[in-house]
Each structure stands twice: as C-alpha cells, then as structure tokens.
Amino acid sequence: MVNVENIEEEFKERDPALPRETEIKIENLSVKFPDKDGGEPIVALSNVNLEIKQGEFISLLGPSGCGKTTLLRTIADLQEKTSGTISVRGLSPREIRLQKKYGIVFQSPVLYEWRTVRRNVCMPMELLGMPKKDRTKRVTKMLELVGLMEFGQKYPHELSGGMQQRVNIARALAIRPEILLMDEPFSALDEFTKEKLHEDLLRIWQKTNKTILFVTHNIQEAVYLSDRVVVLSPHPGRVSAIVDIDLPRPRPIEMKETQEFNALVSKVRNSFEGV
Numbered sequence: 077m078v079n080v081e082n083i084e085e086e087f088k089e090r091d092p093a094l095p096r097e098t099e100i101k102i103e104n105l106s107v108k109f110p111d112k113d114g115g116e117p118i119v120a121l122s123n124v125n126l127e128i129k130q131g132e133f134i135s136l137l138g139p140s141g142c143g144k145t146t147l148l149r150t151i152a153d154l155q156e157k158t159s160g161t162i163s164v165r166g167l168s169p170r171e172i173r174l175q176k177k178y179g180i181v182f183q184s185p186v187l188y189e190w191r192t193v194r195r196n197v198c199m200p201m202e203l204l205g206m207p208k209k210d211r212t213k214r215v216t217k218m219l220e221l222v223g224l225m226e227f228g229q230k231y232p233h234e235l236s237g238g239m240q241q242r243v244n245i246a247r248a249l250a251i252r253p254e255i256l257l258m259d260e261p262f263s264a265l266d267e268f269t270k271e272k273l274h275e276d277l278l279r280i281w282q283k284t285n286k287t288i289l290f291v292t293h294n295i296q297e298a299v300y301l302s303d304r305v306v307v308l309s310p311h312p313g314r315v316s317a318i319v320d321i322d323l324p325r326p327r328p329i330e331m332k333e334t335q336e337f338n339a340l341v342s343k344v345r346n347s348f349e350g351v
C-alpha cells in the first residue's frame with residue numbers, strides 16, 4: 077500500500093557517496109516471436125546481459141527493430157521471455173509488477189479524456205483503494221513536481237502534448253514506483269518542448285531518486301540524460317556496447333554544445349554494429 081507519510085522521504089536526494097545496490101540483473105535473456113508465416117521465429121533479443129544499479133539513469137538506444145521495446149516490456153512483465161533470467165531486487169518481474177514497483181510511461185499519453193488532470197493523476201491511487209485525503213495530498217504533490225499546479229482542473233484536450241506527457245509522468249509516479257520505465261516518451265514532441273521536458277525529467281529524477289530505464293532512438297537525447305547508454309543492435313537484437321556518460325551533473329542545455337558531449341555522441345554512434 078502507498079504510504080503517504082513517506083512522501084517527504086521519497087524526495088530525499090541520494091547521497092552520491094553511498095554505494096548503489098543492484099536493482100535489475102539480466103542474464104542471457106532471449107526473446108523470440110513466432111513467425112506469422114510459419115518460418116523461423118523472429119529473434120527480438122539474443123543473449124542480453126545487463127546489470128542496472130539503484131538510482132541509475134539508463135538509456136536503451138538503437139534503431140527501429142533492435143528490441144528496445146521488447147526489452148522494456150519483458151522487464152515490466154508485459155512480455156514473456158524465451159530463456160535467461162531477469163531479477164529485480166532479487167525478485168521476478170511479475171512479483172515487482174504486482175508490488176506496484178514499476179511506473180510505466182509510453183510514447184503517447186493514455187489519458188482519460190473525461191477526467192480532469194487531477195482525476196487522471198488520482199486514478200491509480202483510486203484503484204489501490206487509497207483514502208481520499210491521502211490521494212488529494214499526493215495529487216497536489218505530483219502536480220507540483222511536474223509543474224502543472226495551475227492545470228489540475230483542465231481536461232486533457234485543453235493541454236499541449238508536452239503538458240499531457242507531464243500528466244502521464246505525474247500519474248506514473250503517483251503510486252511511488254521504484255523503477256520508472258519510459259518508452260520513447262518524448263519522441264512525438266517538438267524540439268523545444270522536448271528540451272524542457274529533458275530538464276524537468278532530470279530534476280524529477282534527481283529529486284525522487286528513482287531508477288530510470290529510458291528507451292530512445294535519439295543519440296543526443298540518450299547521452300544528455302543518462303549515466304550509461306546501452307546500445308542495442310538489430311538482427312538479432314543484442315547489446316553491442318555500454319557507454320559510460322561521465323558528464324558532470326547538473327547538466328545545463330548548453331552542455332550539448334561542448335566538445336565532451338559531442339565526443340560521447342560520436343563514441344555512441346560508432347558503437348553500433350550491423351546497422
């Protein structure tokens with residue numbers, strides 16, 4: 077059950093000096109899909125090994141069809157694996173999903189048109205049977221976090237795409253997930269809105285100390301946001317490189333014009349195989 081008393085604790089920033097626990101461990105993971113025409117199965121992921129630490133910001137980067145979404149969905153327990161293991165805090169993805177430890181944000185915000193912004197953010201807490209007083213307090217906190225305090229009584233169609241995606245993020249965070257899984261959340265947005273949301277997401281991440289797995293096919297976006305970029309290559313989908321992004325934080329937008337940033341972008345680009 078969500079404990080509203082712990083809201084402040086949730087927003088305590090992590091001490092960077094503390095060692096990080098392993099959050100997600102993936103070993104020899106393969107996922108195959110049957111071929112519709114009865115041919116050889118499609119190998120979406122082949123022998124993926126990856127260890128993610130608590131509080132890390134990891135991007136899964138690669139071209140269309142390399143298995144990014146499949147990897148995210150398998151971790152989220154929305155897709156069956158064919159072989160290998162995934163352990164999340166020592167438990168299975170299913171156990172973690174049932175414990176409501178995942179917050180999921182997809183590319184298009186799936187908002188209820190007939191519900192106000194406040195009531196959209198409230199929805200998962202209602203489903204969990206959280207008392208009204210606690211829900212109200214938490215919705216306010218979440219809207220404050222994503223900068224939408226003035227828009228609580230609006231309906232989704234009255235908001236821009238960027239604002240809708242903020243509501244989506246607030247809703248995903250409402251039930252205090254430990255791990256945020258984001259599948260190309262900003263790819264449909266214009267560059268200006270995307271840059272603003274990048275800054276906001278980093279601020280929220282810093283403040284809430286979540287582990288974030290972020291799917292993208294945009295190299296600059298992955299480098300700007302992440303601690304590490306996991307490069308996936310297609311046919312079959314596999315990890316072809318893991319690049320440490322040792323740029324200091326906080327990262328102002330102007331960092332994208334520095335030599336260090338561009339060197340990392342080139343390093344990531346050069347690590348693709350078979351594209």
Ligand SMILES: Nc1ncnc2c1ncn2[C@@H]1O[C@H](COP(=O)(O)OP(=O)(O)OP(=O)(O)O)[C@@H](O)[C@H]1O
Pocket residue numbers: 109110118119120138139140141142143144145146147293313
């Ligand atoms: N439900 C499915 N049934 C059959 N094949 C699938 C299914 N889902 C994914 N695939 C195949 O698995 C491979 C990986 O797909 P996936 O969607 O994970 O890639 P992706 O990197 O996320 O691509 P995109 O960037 O286009 O979303 C592709 O060849 C895709 O066609």
